[in-house]
Amino acid sequence: MNFKVKGKKVLVYGMGMSGQAASKLLHEHGACVSTYDDEGKMSNYFANEKNPMQKEYQLIVVSPGIVVRGNTLISYFIRKGTPVVSELDLGYIFAKGKVVGISGTNGKTTVTSLVGEICKHSGRETFVCGNIGLPLSTIADKTSRHSTIVCEVSNFQLELSSHFKADIACMLNLAPDHIDRHGSFEEYARVKRTLIKKRGQKVILNYDDEGINRWSLTRKTTFFSKTILNKGVYVKNNYIFFNKTKILPLSEITMFGEKNLENVLAAVAIAVKLKIKPNIIREAVASFKAPPHRLMYLGRLRGADVFDDSKATNISSTIAAISSLGDKGLVILLGGLNKDFKFDEIFNKGWNFEEVVCFGACGKEICECGKKYGYNPICFESMKDATCYVRDKAAAGQKILLSPACASFDEFSSYAVRGVMFKEIMFGERLQIEMS
Ligand code: ADP
Numbered sequence: 001m002n003f004k005v006k007g008k009k010v011l012v013y014g015m016g017m018s019g020q021a022a023s024k025l026l027h028e029h030g031a032c033v034s035t036y037d038d039e040g041k042m043s044n045y046f047a048n049e050k051n052p053m054q055k056e057y058q059l060i061v062v063s064p065g066i067v068v069r070g071n072t073l074i075s076y077f078i079r080k081g082t083p084v085v086s087e088l089d090l091g092y093i094f095a096k097g098k099v100v101g102i103s104g105t106n107g108k109t110t111v112t113s114l115v116g117e118i119c120k121h122s123g124r125e126t127f128v129c130g131n132i133g134l135p136l137s138t139i140a141d142k143t144s145r146h147s148t149i150v151c152e153v154s155n156f157q158l159e160l161s162s163h164f165k166a167d168i169a170c171m172l173n174l175a176p177d178h179i180d181r182h183g184s185f186e187e188y189a190r191v192k193r194t195l196i197k198k199r200g201q202k203v204i205l206n207y208d209d210e211g212i213n214r215w216s217l218t219r220k221t222t223f224f225s226k227t228i229l230n231k232g233v234y235v236k237n238n239y240i241f242f243n244k245t246k247i248l249p250l251s252e253i254t255m256f257g258e259k260n261l262e263n264v265l266a267a268v269a270i271a272v273k274l275k276i277k278p279n280i281i282r283e284a285v286a287s288f289k290a291p292p293h294r295l296m297y298l299g300r301l302r303g304a305d306v307f308d309d310s311k312a313t314n315i316s317s318t319i320a321a322i323s324s325l326g327d328k329g330l331v332i333l334l335g336g337l338n339k340d341f342k343f344d345e346i347f348n349k350g351w352n353f354e355e356v357v358c359f360g361a362c363g364k365e366i367c368e369c370g371k372k373y374g375y376n377p378i379c380f381e382s383m384k385d386a387t388c389y390v391r392d393k394a395a396a397g398q399k400i401l402l403s404p405a406c407a408s409f410d411e412f413s414s415y416a417v418r419g420v421m422f423k424e425i426m427f428g429e430r431l432q433i434e435m436s
Contacts, residue, residue, distance in 0.1 A: 014063025091136025097147030104172025257324030303396025310419030336406030
């Protein structure tokens with residue numbers, strides 16, 4: 001791609017991990033880098049602008065952490081005709097090799113990690129990056145034309161991305177999320193769909209997800225499904241097939257729950273499109289463990305099984321967890337920071353929870369919603385108090401599940417810190433992560 005930054009004045013907007021990575025990449029390619037952050041985060045290496053709208057730039061690079069909707073700075077530069085690209089675009093422009101892009105409302109990290117493991121197992125030079133915690137801009141210069149880049153792509157990264165084109169683009173599912181940032185579900189879905197709309201891509205879609213199975217734009221789309229299909233990746237007689245080829249038996253999958261089966265099917269579909277051999281896929285799937293805080297079994301407390309699903313930060317992931325575990329004996333902890341959700345879907349299915357325990361900034365709202373459907377939730381100010389309560393009442397036959405359906409930022413710096421604290425209270429272990 002003909003995209004030169006040498007000698008150009010470039011503003012990097014947003015100084016989180018991605019912004020820092022973009023600045024470094026630009027500098028290494030000879031750009032004159034300035035930075036700006038609404039919250040005053042500074043770069044230690046580059047000029048920090050106070051009033052970027054008073055300056056001229058030849059390119060603006062925007063980090064995924066920046067809210068685009070209603071952003072005066074971004075609209076100002078777009079109106080002025082200054083090219084505005086995302087950090088994902090920038091990384092993509094300098095990266096070499098085959099790019100796999102994985103998106104969807106839930107399961108992105110799980111599938112990205114699994115595809116990464118399968119690729120590594122096949123002996124390829126593999127880079128696992130993107131929203132998973134390693135910006136594409138960080139690894140771009142390390143890649144070669146032999147590399148396989150497995151990139152988790154979030155909506156925030158896609159929002160201003162017009163250059164990024166995944167050779168293989170996979171969409172896992174679609175459900176409401178981040179409405180607070182996008183303004184509407186329609187806009188959230190529109191942005192997601194841009195991942196699979198580029199010419200010449202191999203597109204992989206979840207046949208079983210009503211939201212996206214209609215998104216197929218070409219006859220070349222590969223579908224994956226938990227039911228039998230004529231072609232594509234599907235389940236038949238407890239085996240995963242690709243077309244007529246047996247790939248692996250379901251019994252070898254170590255992650256549990258229906259949704260994780262969907263994740264494995266997606267990863268298999270990507271792997272076969274990468275032309276990785278069935279035995280390699282099979283071995284890598286069999287040895288793969290789901291990343292932490294995703295419906296993770298923590299252990300037993302006085303006969304109660306305890307699960308950490310702190311990464312469930314939207315309604316559909318919480319519903320997936322409940323469906324996987326079953327409602328019988330289920331003590332569910334819900335709450336945190338609401339991302340503009342209504343919680344009815346958790347309570348309108350007639351599930352027979354053992355107890356509903358709410359906490360945090362929207363604890364009361366969830367409680368009120370539960371009451372509408374005849375539940376009698378108990379509400380606590382903090383996650384700590386809610387967890388102490390369930391710990392003290394833990395009894396044989398219970399399944400205690402933290403699957404909050406909300407963001408963690410009202411009380412914690414991340415879902416991971418929330419999950420670690422849950423475990424430490426339930427089992428009295430020392431905290432591994434420094435609390436915010
Ligand atoms: P993401 O990166 O998209 O947030 P993760 O793999 O981190 O996805 O999982 C986030 C949450 O969604 C966890 O609670 C996990 O148990 C749940 N989850 C994982 N895969 C799926 C799926 N395919 N459908 C619904 N929920 C899922």
